[in-house]
Amino acid sequence: MLQTACVLCGVAVALGAFAAHGLKSRLAPDMLAVFEVGVRYQFYHGLALLAFSLGGERLWRSAWAWRAGAAWIVGSLVFSGSLYLLAITDIRWFGAITPIGGVAFLLGWFFAALSARSLRFSDT
Numbered sequence: 551m552l553q554t555a556c557v558l559c560g561v562a563v564a565l566g567a568f569a570a571h572g573l574k575s576r577l578a579p580d581m582l583a584v585f586e587v588g589v590r591y592q593f594y595h596g597l598a599l600l601a602f603s604l605g606g607e608r609l610w611r612s613a614w615a616w617r618a619g620a621a622w623i624v625g626s627l628v629f630s631g632s633l634y635l636l637a638i639t640d641i642r643w644f645g646a647i648t649p650i651g652g653v654a655f656l657l658g659w660f661f662a663a664l665s666a667r668s669l670r671f672s673d674t
Contacts, residue, residue, distance in 0.1 A: 551599060551602065551603040551610075551619045552600070552603035552604070554599065554619075554623060555596050555597075555599035555600035555602075555603050556596075556600070557596075558592060558593075558595065558596030558599060558623070558626055559593055559596035559597060559600065561592070562589050562592040562593035562596055562630075563593070565585075565588075565589050565592070565634070566586070566589040566593075569582060569585045569586055569589060573585060573637075573638075577637060577638075581636075581637040581638075581640065582637065584633050584636055584637040585633060585634060585637035585638070587633055588629070588630035588631070588632075588633030588634050588637070589630070591625075591626070591629055591630055591655070592626045592629075592630040595622040595625060595626050595655060595658070596622075596626065598622055598658070598662070599619055599622050599623070602615060602618060602619060602662065602665075603619075608669065609665065609669060612664075612665045612668045612669065614661045614662070614664040614665035614668060615661075615662070615665040617657075617658075617661040617665075618658045618659070618661035618662040618665055619658075620658075621654045621655070621657045621658030621661055622654070622655065622658040624651070624654040625651045625652070625653075625654035625655035625657075625658060626651070627651070628647060628648075628650050628651030628654060629648055629650075629651025629652055629654070629655060630651065631651070632644045632645065632647040632648045632651060633645075633648060636648075
């Protein structure tokens with residue numbers, strides 16, 4: 551998961567730079583903003599995955615930790631990916647896919663909370 555977190559964050563930085571320098575003159579301001587939302591949420595969840603990855607072996611014994619990581623990865627691919635495609639292609643139905651990624655992000659945070667809860671109860 552640590553390597554995946556690093557890839558998610560690194561790609562977010564690269565796409566952010568691409569948007570700022572390569573797309574700024576090619577996209578309408580509203581579509582550039584859409585692209586930047588994708589970058590922001592990918593980076594947020596890459597950092598969340600990075601923090602979780604550094605949680606140690608004890609954390610990763612919980613199936614909830616794995617589910618959280620998987621949900622954040624799926625969320626990044628679907629949420630951010632659909633926004634990138636929407637911004638670049640202006641094909642509006644990509645926007646209909648975006649909420650699926652948002653649900654994956656939310657599930658990831660729910661699973662993360664369950665993982666933390668399972669750690670707390672394993673201390674006793």
